[in-house]
Amino acid sequence: MRLSDNAEEILEYLWRMNNEMDKEVVNWEELKEDKDAPEIKELLDLKYISVSDDGIRLRDDGLKEAEKTVRRHRLAERLMVDVFDLKESLVEDTACRFEHLLRREVQDSICTLLGHPNYCPHHKPIPPGRCCRKAERVVKPIVIRSTELEKGSKGIVAFLHIQNSNKLQKLMAMGILPGIQIEIVQKFPSYVFKVGQTYIALDKEMARAVLVRKSDDG
Amino acid sequence: MNTRTKRKEASCHGTTDEIIAGSKRVILVGNPNVGKSVVFGNLTGNYVTVSNYPGTTVEVTRGNGRIEEKNIGIIDTPGMYSFLPITEEESVARAILLNEDSDAVIHVADAKSLERTLHLTLQLMETGLPLILNLNLMDEADRLGIKIDLEKLQSKLGIPVVATIATENKGMDNLRRAIINIPKKSDKIFRYDATIEPAITKITRLIRGNYRISNRALALLLLQDDPEINDLLEKEENKAAIDKIVEETKKFFSEPLNYLITIQRQKIINEIVKESTIAVRPERVGFRERLSRIMMSPITGLPFLLLVMYGLYEFVGVFGAQVAVDYLEKTIFGNYINPYVTKIVTMIIPWKILQDLFVNDYGIITLGVRYAIAIIMPIVATFFIAFSIIEDTGYLPRLAMLIDRVFKKIGLNGRAVIPVVLGFGCDTMATMVTRTLETRKEKVIATLLLALAIPCSAQLGVILVLLSGNIDMLWIFAGVMALVFMLVGFLASKIIPGESPLFYMEVPPLRWPKLSNVFTKTYTRVEWYFKEVLPLFILASVFIWIGKITKLFDLAVDLLSYPTSWIGLPKEAATAFLFGFFRRDFGAAGLYDLKNEGLLTGVPLLVSIVTIALFMPCIAQFSITIKERGWKMALGMAAFIFPFAFLVGFLVNLVLTTLGVTL
Incomplete structure (x- = not known):
């Protein structure tokens, strides 16, 4: 009861x-x-x-x-x-x-x-x-912000956490989508993700909106 | 030259051709930086600016090509990531698809990132337009060990797929053949989930009008809150009923529909990619990769930047502005052209007044043409050679990423490096490129800073010559300019309302610049520059000539001599400042003459250089500012910049003389 x-x-x-x-x-x-x-x-x-x-x-x-x-x-x-x-x-x-x-x-x-x-x-x-x-x-933790991943490690995008849909659309246009693997190439002065064969540079605010599950091979 | 073509040429499109009436029309679309312009060049034989920087093509270019004895009109569009536009370029590209007839649409795509590129392919297929998928950059894919089963991909998508390496002209004949066999539209329909599909069906039934793109594509865009499509359908359709369906569909989900639709499309794409990719060799970190990381890491990236700047200084500042200028100015003009022309003119024209129009101190040949060809041209040409090389390697996006944090402080983001760096070449071109910035706030700040604190290569070259051999002056000058840039930027970012910018940018692979591309590009830019500049220089000579006859010139110089003397300069500098209103490099070149005569040295020289460097760049830049930002903004900027330039000159003079600095 x-x-x-x-x-x-x-x-x-x-x-x-x-x-x-x-x-x-x-x-x-x-x-x-x-x-x-x-x-x-x-x-x-x-x-x-x-x-x-x-x-x-x-x-x-x-x-x-x-x-x-x-x-x-x-x-x-x-x-x-x-x-x-x-x-x-x-x-x-x-x-x-x-x-x-x-x-x-x-x-x-x-x-x-x-x-x-x-x-x-x-x-x-x-x-x-x-x-x-x-x-x-x-x-x-299983799902963390991509900004918390260490340099050189990989994660699978779990979801995008966004208040404004414009920002969401930008991330999606860059190919950052749930289920996609990203590698953190660099964290300072800007974040650089490797998505597939493409490198994407983002500022911290954009990078924070990406929540990932840590991959085992990372 | 009318303004329309001026603008076109300024974005360096070598063509202003219109499409020959009655020919078949092909539209090129695709993600930025995948080689659309190279494909366009191959198909038309026209050169279009190609660079390794996303978003270089800001305008639509049209050209004509011939395939199997038939005329084909080709339209090149700015890069788009998605059929649902975010940026102005994407809007422009989509508007072409929405508003212009086409017999075929070619999606030029990056073969090495199928997962990403197929989003646009699928969206384009939904539009029902006859589509060809052109997998370009096959060489880069090959280098990464990516092998694609073209047959399989073709059957999965139901549209022709053509692989090319456009830069090497490989596979272009296949592409031409595909264009000639006008593609049929694909019969494949990719379906979304059980909530979205019925909504699409309901909306498609409500759409009555005839549009260039399919009702299914329209319905999907409406579901994703596309403002432009909403406006497009507002008048013609029963918008209330459509809106109701959209609202009801939204209620089913906690996330925005465009997010859900994109995720579902991604799933479809993953399937397609899995089945049509033959092999991906495990990658290794190669030389390019290592070099790329050196450029991007702050520890190695900063020294690298300094190295690039030093190289630039040696090539443009020393070789261009000193060696080449010296030779052209002293030897060619000083020993041959000037004396020769003067002799002829004095022989033909007996009147001194008329002689002055062509020769002597301010003559068209001796001043206008000499400045333009002997002083400005070598500097501009060397700068654009260097800039083209840097641009084509793909260094600029890496610089953007390094500098983003600094630029955030002045209300810009990393993306603004392209207009700023280009500004060191030509502020007019750079002002035009501010269009690629996202928010109004960024555009205004970037325009202001370009007009104020970024000296163009012509001017910089003259300044470097003026300061040559005095390293202290050079540092103080650089320091003052940097300070003004940051300070004004910082204040502007506080005053001008608007959202603070976000930075996101694709970093393209490093590529070897192609010599032919570098030279064609430099040639187009220098040519543009000349068309823009030479008439102004000649006009200035004429104005000065008229002004001298009517004594207006002396009056203006008299007036200007007040602020000139307030900042501690000799009266003669006023003439240079008057020139500075036409073009600031012109003014700086005037200082150059004063220095040579020994009238300007030490602190006053530095003060006058700083002041003139802060002037608005030139009339051409001013007219572009009016076009891009409007009359009010442009006049407002001028009203701020000129007094501010004198104020800074005054302060520099005050500080240096108070401290008792001698230079």
């Missing part, structure tokens, strides 16, 4: 208090929740929390579930920042809504896509998931 969004938010809050503030019991005023709120009842029924007059505390099952919620939230934040290049001010709000939509399969895929990151954009730790433990050796 799925938790309601509000219940997830409460779990997340409790987990943060627990892990980052060393506060096992959170009192009602801090939580700004009513004792008889439906979310509280929901969490009580699942035995995720226990309630007393002092406040609420996470039980073992609740702790595990809360950890996953936090993980989803922080992965969502990373996704917003690393891949979607969203403005800082929008990240928090969008990530909040996004986390509730992430199912486990999807969150692991996103985690892999992002290269199993350890920290959220605000430098708080992201609790590791199953996928991270499985893939301990894979440290590099």
Whole structure:
């Protein structure tokens, strides 16, 4: 069964208090929740929390579930920042809504896509998931900006990230398209990509718009 | 000469022919820098400027050729990457396809990058125009070990495919044959996905009018938000219904439709390429590749640039401006022509006044023709030889890539190196080439900087002679010019509104310049230059002659002597400045005479050189500025440049005299 969004938010809050503030019991005023709120009842029924007059505390099952919620939230934040290049001010709000939509399969895929990151954009730790433990050796993210590739390495264009379609069209005209392999010939003073047999010079702004998967033969 | 042909010749197209009526018409299209102009030259026998720099052809060239006793009209278009245009050149090229009848369209393509080039082939096939794919640059593909199965490619595409090495005239007969057997249109249709296809069908049904390109191609362009096609269909068609389909299709996807369509086309292309490429030898890093990387890496690229500049100085500044000028000026004109002409003129014409028109201080022969032929020509010619060599090797795009970051500071991007470097040859030509820059902001800044801070070869040559033997003066001059260039550029980039430019550019392979090409190109450019310049010089002589008779000249010199003396110069320099209004190299040449007479040395010499170097280049450049940027802009620039030139001269004088510098 799925938790309601509000219940997830409460779990997340409790987990943060627990892990980052060393506060096992959170009192009602801090939580700004009513004792008889439906979310509280929901969490009580699942035995995720226990309630007393002092406040609420996470039980073992609740702790595990809360950890996953936090993980989803922080992965969502990373996704917003690393891949979607969203403005800082929008990240928090969008990530909040996004986390509730992430199912486990999807969150692991996103985690892999992002290269199993350890920290959220605000430098708080992201609790590791199953996928991270499985893939301990894979440290590099799968999809990165071409500007992060090293000189001499190759990548397959994953997608073009662009705000304006004029810029998109230019990259496409140069033959830089998803599925095409590029080699980073040079990074300074301008970027030089080798695309097929053609060399393309780009400034940093254009190069950043190209997201690549690192090729193994690179 | 009317302005239209002037403009044509300025972009160095050796032909202004119109197509002979009634002949078959062939249009050449293709990516930039794949040899369209060479193919055009082979088919017509006309020379067109060819270079190793993307976007050299900014105008449409027409010529006539004969194949099997029949007249064929050939149209060469600027380079286009995609049928959906981004740049002005692409728009121009597409407009030809949209507006002109053609019996065949030849897509001239780079054989070594099929994946990329086939995008345009497929788009052209969609238009339903009779198409021939001409795989050119087969030698370069061969060098990279790329082998293409032409038969297979031909059957996959359903259009004739002809391989050529146009620079060596190889395969041209096959191409001619393909043209004569006017190609049928391909029956192959490449399909897009299940959302886009029905939208194409619906739109094609709505289009009622008759256009040169197919409804399918129009529908695809409409789906990709092509503004020109939208305008084209606005009046004739039920645009509201079409727009609705476009909007609904867009809603299906989070990404722009042109992105999706291009990606889907890429998939089709990958299939075709896979099946029609026989072998690709694993590549090795060859000599060209290594040299190319030396030019592009900042550590080795900068010394390389200095080396190029030194070579340029030795060839143009020393050989052209000193050795050749000396010989022509002193020996040819000084010993032979001037005395001889003077003798004849004084014999035929008894009146002193009329004699002055042709000979003596400001005569047409002794001043106008002498300046043009003995001082300016050797410099311009050597510059254009050097420039053509540099251009044909493909060094300029590499320079563009190196310098992009610096140019960004002044509101330009790396692409602007071509007009700027060309400006050192001729600012008028360079101003015309600013058209290849993308945004209005860049065009304005580049035009301003060319008019102000880039001395042309003629002027530079004279300046180098004036400064010869005084290395300190040369450095101060270069420093002041560079400072003005950067400072004015920086301020202009802050003041002039508009988006900051993006830099993206194809870096073509390094190629050996062909001697014949270098010479033809130099010849066309010098010829153009002369047609432009010689009449002006003669006109200037006539003006001065009239001015002298009517005393207007003295009045103007008197007036100019005020600002001249404010910047610490002798009164005689005013004459040179007056010449400078006609052409700044003319003015500089006037300084040359003053220096020879010993009237101008040290700080005042430097100050006058700086001032005149900052003047607007010449009347020809001014008229091109009007044409490219409009009256208001051109006058505005003039109103800024002349006082500013004096201001800089004043400041240089002030600083040098305050510091007690003696030169």
